[in-house]
Amino acid sequence: MIRRMALQCFCFGCSKKHSSSSKRPYQTTVLEELFHHFSLADLRKATNNFHENNLIGRGGFGKVYEGCLQLDHVATAVVAVKVKSIHIYYKPKEFKNEIELLCQLRHPNLISLIGFCVHKDKEIIVYEYMSNGSLADRLFESDAREPLSWKKRLEICIGVARGLHYLHSGLKRTIIHRNIKPANILLDDNMEPKISDLGISVQGALFTEKPKPIQVRAKETFTGFSGPLDYISPEHLYQGTVTDKCDVYSFGIVLLEVVSGKPVNAIRNEMPGSQQPPNEEIEMSNNGSESSSDDDHISMYWDSYIMLRLRAEDIDPALVGNIAPQCYAAYIDIIDRCLKDEPNERPIMGEVEVLLEHALTLQLEADATDTSDHDYLSLFTTIT
Structure with missing residues (x-):
């Protein structure tokens, strides 16, 4: 039930009224209790400002960086940070689609979502880190x-x-x-x-x-x-x-x-x-x-x-x-x-x-x- 509520709150541009009153195209009240909504500053710090030395992969969505983030104000974890590309084939709905699906999925053979970031034109997903690559x-x-x-x-x-x-x-x-x-x-x-x-x-x-x-x-x-x-x-x-x-x-x-x-x-x-x-x-x-x-x-x-x-x-x-x-x-x-x-x-x-x-x-x-x-x-x- 909580996860369903979270998905209902995670609405990208869900109404004209909301989009006109705020630059943030989604609400995260409940979702943030389940997944971290990282600030862009957090992710810049975690990846050394998205430095090329932290780059661990790239694909149709964009580039993936290794990062180190503090979670729950206590533990520090190595994570994978995927940053949206401006490639011609990228569609904003793909970001929304992946977040919404990963919120619902739990399986040992599926990647786990840790959090996300939306800041102006930046769309970023944070996953668990896979040490052995692809x-x-x-x-x-x-x-x-x-x-x-x-x-x-x-x-x-x-x-x-x-x-x-x-x-x-x-x-x-x-x-x-x-x-x-x-x-x-x-x-x-x-x-x-x-x-x-x-x-x-x-x-x-x-x-x-x-x-x-x-x-x-x-x-x-x-x-x-x-x-x-x-x-x-x-x-x-x-x-x-x-x-x-x-x-x-x-x-x-x-x-x-x-x-x-x-x-x-x-x-x-x-x-x-x-x-x-x-x-x-x-x-x-x-x-x-x-x-x-x-x-x-x-x-x-x-x-x-x-x-x-x-x-x-x-x-x-x-x-x-x-x-x-x-x-x-x-x-x-x-x-x-x-x-x-x-x-x-x-x-x-x-x-x-x-x-x-x-x-x-x-x-x-x-x-x-x-x-x-x-x-x-x-x-x-x-x-x-």
């Missing part, structure tokens, strides 16, 4: 850190699946993330994954109602996404149709990157006969649909992704000899199912979670009964 950092960045083991990668994938399962079915309304990718999967001190960046997430119908696809204007499908459009499902990209199965598709791409240790566009570029998808907006017709006749634009790229199972060089070299054939076969089957062209043919996230747990069990059983290196060549023979 999954993208650990997979794609070459540094002195030891590569993630196959077991740890499976555990991270299971944690992400649990977080998505919670978003899809753990609340009164389904929440569709819409931006699942390794850069938005953060790792804490214990390498537990936490899903972040809910700015463009959308809420579905109540569970008491019949679920139906959400229509997002085709142009809006592209805004808010940084980098290539590789993670977006075909129906989301071309018809503006959004369901929980869009997240399943995106997660399938993440699973592919986890086993390869490469960004998905790099995998595609190395595949014979493959083409690079567009990184820019596709021209839309007046009715909001794609103007090109190439309706299979995305799916045709993934007709060849299955070659990953045929080519040993497409597996992360750090995993060679460490994947049990039975586990790998189960893992590839999950990717197959998540990347189905038809949304109805993809599993729900609860099923993906169970399948990944089964794959991990197969790996642990193989490790317990066989102390020698797994025959990497037989791995490919087994599943083809």
